[in-house]
Amino acid sequence: MSAFSSLSEFRTLLAAMPSIDQNAMSGAQERNGQLTKPPGALGRLEELAIWYGGWRGTDRPRVGKRQVIVFAGNHGVTAQGVSAFPAEVTVQMVANFEHGGAAVNQLSRVAGAEMSVHALDLDTPTADFTKDAAMSEAEVVAALKTGWDAVDSDTELLVVGEMGIGNTTSAAAIATALFGGDASEWTGRGTGVDDTGLSNKTRVVSEGAALHASDDALEILRCLGGRELAAMAGAIASARAKRIPVIMDGFICTAAAACLAQAQDGALDHVVAGHLSQEGAHGKLLAALDKTPLLSLDMRLGEGSGATLAINILVAAVECHSGMATFAEAGVAAG
Numbered sequence: 001m002s003a004f005s006s007l008s009e010f011r012t013l014l015a016a017m018p019s020i021d022q023n024a025m026s027g028a029q030e031r032n033g034q035l036t037k038p039p040g041a042l043g044r045l046e047e048l049a050i051w052y053g054g055w056r057g058t059d060r061p062r063v064g065k066r067q068v069i070v071f072a073g074n075h076g077v078t079a080q081g082v083s084a085f086p087a088e089v090t091v092q093m094v095a096n097f098e099h100g101g102a103a104v105n106q107l108s109r110v111a112g113a114e115m116s117v118h119a120l121d122l123d124t125p126t127a128d129f130t131k132d133a134a135m136s137e138a139e140v141v142a143a144l145k146t147g148w149d150a151v152d153s154d155t156e157l158l159v160v161g162e163m164g165i166g167n168t169t170s171a172a173a174i175a176t177a178l179f180g181g182d183a184s185e186w187t188g189r190g191t192g193v194d195d196t197g198l199s200n201k202t203r204v205v206s207e208g209a210a211l212h213a214s215d216d217a218l219e220i221l222r223c224l225g226g227r228e229l230a231a232m233a234g235a236i237a238s239a240r241a242k243r244i245p246v247i248m249d250g251f252i253c254t255a256a257a258a259c260l261a262q263a264q265d266g267a268l269d270h271v272v273a274g275h276l277s278q279e280g281a282h283g284k285l286l287a288a289l290d291k292t293p294l295l296s297l298d299m300r301l302g303e304g305s306g307a308t309l310a311i312n313i314l315v316a317a318v319e320c321h322s323g324m325a326t327f328a329e330a331g332v333a334a335g
């Protein structure tokens, strides 16, 4: 039986998600205080390891199976000339992912992660959201479910990424509809549109956000999102149900995740921001979600690339936490 079959059932599920294990977290906090280093000397690595242990329910975690899932979808809004690349690139990149030739394939290997690709109805792009809702309820629910089902129950750390020409336009429209302000504050160059392209894209974002204004974040996802954005949201929620911590990627992934956060308070408590994308509004979006990125390397690729790179940081944090000796074990004098 599937976990949900309507947006309203998905919403109910979000409201009943597990929270962090406070006992495990205080145990990890206590262990952190006994490790052979001056207090706080490992900086954010310390809080990361404690957070990770809290979600995994242990004061001495290890990061086992790391799963990277790339979802792909096509966008009707590309008819408005919003990307520097043609829509065919989506399906062509799916083949590239399958053959191991994309950046995220290399980064997954480096991070010791299993990577898979899910193409969502590429032959049926979403509707152009300046004219109609991008997806019907049945379509958005099907995409959420694809994401939900793609998360393996033995996964211990999840990254979700995306491929979909036109999807920075979708993400910008979602951000505008969720957080308000002028469309220009949320619209960036994506794959690299020029100044004329950027003003056209901003118009498209503004029209879409106005047409589909709603105080319901899941409706915003349905009307302005793409299948790959909904699948990422479904996978992030699925990970929460399974107590699997998630590393969030760039602007598009964060926009998808923001729909969960706006639908349900605390829905992203099991999520850390992997990196700050160079896409203009990513920092503003992360700030709205109160997330501080781990890396800032001027990347603007998507695919889950920044988050996959950040797996190495999280694993390093957890290895220090669980592998280091305590002052007592090592016979080192505590300060």
Ligand SMILES: Cc1cc2ncn([C@H]3O[C@H](COP(=O)(O)O)[C@@H](O)[C@H]3O)c2cc1C
Residues within 6 Å of the ligand: 082, 083, 084, 085, 089, 093, 162, 163, 164, 165, 166, 167, 168, 169, 189, 190, 191, 192, 301, 302, 303
């Ligand atoms: C070859 C290629 C590989 C990519 N990998 C990710 N993206 C990124 O660019 C797209 C979003 O930008 P826009 O909204 O401007 O179309 C998404 O597919 C995103 O994943 C790529 C884009 C291209 C061209």
Ligand SMILES: O=C(O)c1cccnc1
Residues within 6 Å of the ligand: 168, 190, 191, 249, 250, 251, 252, 253, 277, 278, 279, 282, 300, 301, 302, 303
């Ligand atoms: O931040 C991202 O995810 C991003 C930015 C530009 C193009 N593609 C993805």
